[in-house]
Amino acid sequence: MPQMSKVELYAAIRRDHRAGMKVRELERKYNVSWRTVKKAVDSVWPEPRKKLPPRPTALDPYKPVVDEMLRTDLDAPRKQRHTITRIFHRLVQEHGADVSYQMVRRYVSDRKPEILAASGKAPVEAFVPQTHLPGHEAEVDSPQHSGCSPDPDHGGEADTSAPAVPAQAGRPGPRHPDRSRKAPRSLQARVSPPAPASRGSPRASDIRSAQAAEHRLRQR
Structure with missing residues (x-):
């Protein structure tokens, strides 16, 4: 089965x-x-499981001491409050407790929210149940907020508060940029890298020297 x-x-x-x-x-x-x-x-439903009583631990004799530390931290500045490590060290050094760090951490994590709620300095988690019968409530979008104007042909009034946008017939939709088109010359001048000079082309200084030599020969 x-x-x-x-x-x-x-x-x-x-x-x-x-x-x-x-x-x-x-x-x-x-x-x-x-x-x-x-x-x-x-019975249609099974009986709920009985909660087992908590097992005694080595931390039980020191729980009032831990609670007193947590209550003292309610009015203490943030930097002077006890951390879990500080509570553990105080229990071992000042009270000689034979407990583990994990045991102290679990107890402080469960007990600290309860002390805060009892003192009124922590918000209590709550919820408001809501039950709605079928057909008793409905949600309707208002034309003023939805951006749609009522249809006069179906008994509604046209919204004249917003100016009408003339429709453009035959207007093409957005096109994707043509990557094959060349960029403007000004952009090409800024973006394109300088062309490497060939080894065989004459330089400007050589051309000027040749022109000066030819000019001197003509004067003679």
Whole structure:
């Protein structure tokens, strides 16, 4: 038989019991005791699990000391408050407690919010339940906030507060930029890298020297 939850087990036992199966047959079919069959027949929902009492720990004798430290921190400046490490060291050094750091950390993490809530310096988490019957509430978007104007043909009034935008027939939609087009010359001058000079091309100083030599020859 496939594994099922306790709620499903109770529902199956009640269904077979209404069909006429006896208690012993239900015990063999679902591999349960007669007490479980009786509880399933008497109640639709299983009984909630009983909470086990907390086990005693080595920190129990020092819990009032830790609570007093946490209450003192309520009126102390932020930098002077006890950290978990400081509380642990004080318990070991001042009181000789044989406890672990993890034990102190768990207790402080659970106890500190309770002390803050009891002192009224911490907001208590709460919620407001809301139940709405079907058809009793509805949400409607207002034309003024939705940006849509009522249709005069269906009994509505046209919104004249906003100017009408003339429609442009045949206006093309947004186009993607053509990456193949060349950039402007001014941009090309700033972006394009300088062309490397070839080794065989004459330099400007050589041209000026040649022109000066030719000019002197003509004067002679």
